[in-house]
Amino acid sequence: MEQPDLIRSARFRKEREEDWARLEKLVAKAESQGLHRMSFDEARDLAALYREGTTSLAIAREISLDKALLHYLEALTARAYLSVYAPQESVRGVFSRFLRRGAPQAMRRSWLFIALGFLCMGLGALAGYLLYFEDPAWYYVMMPPELAGGRGPDASTSYLRSVIYDEDPDASGLGAFATFLFSHNTRIAIFVFGLGVFLCAPAIALTFYNGLIFGSFIALHVDRGLGWDIAGWLSIHGVTELSAICIACGGGLQLGAAILFPGQLSRIESLRQAGRDAAKLAIVAAVMLVAAALLEGFGRQLIQDMNTRLAIGWGIGLLWLLWFALGGRARS
Incomplete structure (x- = not known):
């Protein structure tokens, strides 16, 4: 046979x-x-x-x-x-299509989750700001020591001012602080997206906590009459960087909501469908973090005028918003 x-x-x-x-x-x-x-x-x-x-x-x-x-x-x-x-299609073509259509369309479809991410960050910042003025000792509760770097209620106003305006940020420690802050925020963005699938709670808590840190740090400088100065220093890269965290949080919340509220679908199918846009939000957050690193690396050292820093930081934030709002819309 x-x-x-x-x-x-x-x-x-x-x-x-x-x-x-x-x-x-x-x-x-x-x-x-x-x-x-x-x-x-x-x-x-x-x-x-x-x-x-x-x-x-x-x-x-x-x-x-x-x-x-x-x-x-x-x-x-x-x-x-x-x-x-x-x-x-080449890798370049895929990335170009993602930037022109995929990313902004996913952002618009996910606007509610992104808004919730910004709300968590904003409420955390407000709480941190108010808690500091209620009792400055809260600063040490909210701010990790490695992030504080000697900047706290016990530091003198002249020291805080000298750190912001020192032309050699590496000598003052501001460069190390900025690098650590970026590394911290990058980890937060990864965690809030990845942990969002666990019923949303970890993503909300981490984003709120990051807002607490931000709010208490701003409150410290406002209390010393340096609010405008620290706002300028943070704005040049912080507008992009903190927005990336909120967008990553929105992606995590989208995954968590798919599990909590699957509707007529199975939870696996609901998660699979939500994951398409959530993954795009994670990529957008990664792109924004890279852009924030470039802004922080060059803008912080090359641009010393606070008004210029504010204009650049919020101007770039406006460009991100225009991309999200107008990108990928069908032409008549």
Whole structure:
């Protein structure tokens, strides 16, 4: 019985192996150069031979030919399928489409969750600000020591002022503080997105806590008459950086809401659908954090005028808002 099967397998292979070799050659060319660089005849033959290949695979499975042939046909047809039907777009094209349409459209669809992220941050900042003026000792409760870096209620006003206006921020410790602040905020953004799936609570708590830190830090300088000065220093990168945290929080809340309120869908299906936009929000937050790092790295040191820093920080914030509001809208 085994001998007739081998003979049948050899005959089957011999009758079709020329077409398979031609298909393999076309697939290799499509993989290396792309369909757009193939001639019309080659693209036509690729599609036709792919269909013939799937037919051969179906026949091979039906008549139980040798496993080596089955594995070869399965791999070949899978590669041909990707060459014929997979999106023929470069990484640059995918990223460009994401920036032009995907990201702003996802932001608009998720506006409620993003607004909740900003609300959590804003309430935390307000609470931190008010608690400081209720009792400055709250500052040490809310502010991690490594973030404070010597800036607290016990520090003198002249010291706080000198830190902000020192032309050598590395010598004053402000450069180290800014670097640590960026690292801290990046971790917070990752956590609020990743932990949002756990019924939203961790994302809300972390965003609120980050607001507490921000509010108490601002209150310290306002109390010393340096509110405008620290606002200028923080604005140049903080508008983008803190917005990224709120957007990441919105993405996490979107995942958590999909589990809490799946509607008519199963929780897995609801999470899968919500994850499409939530993942885009996470990428937007990552892009904004990179932009904030560049603004902090160059703007903080090169631009010393507080009014200019305020204008740059909030001007760039306005550009982000215009991108989110207008990007990807269909033209009439």
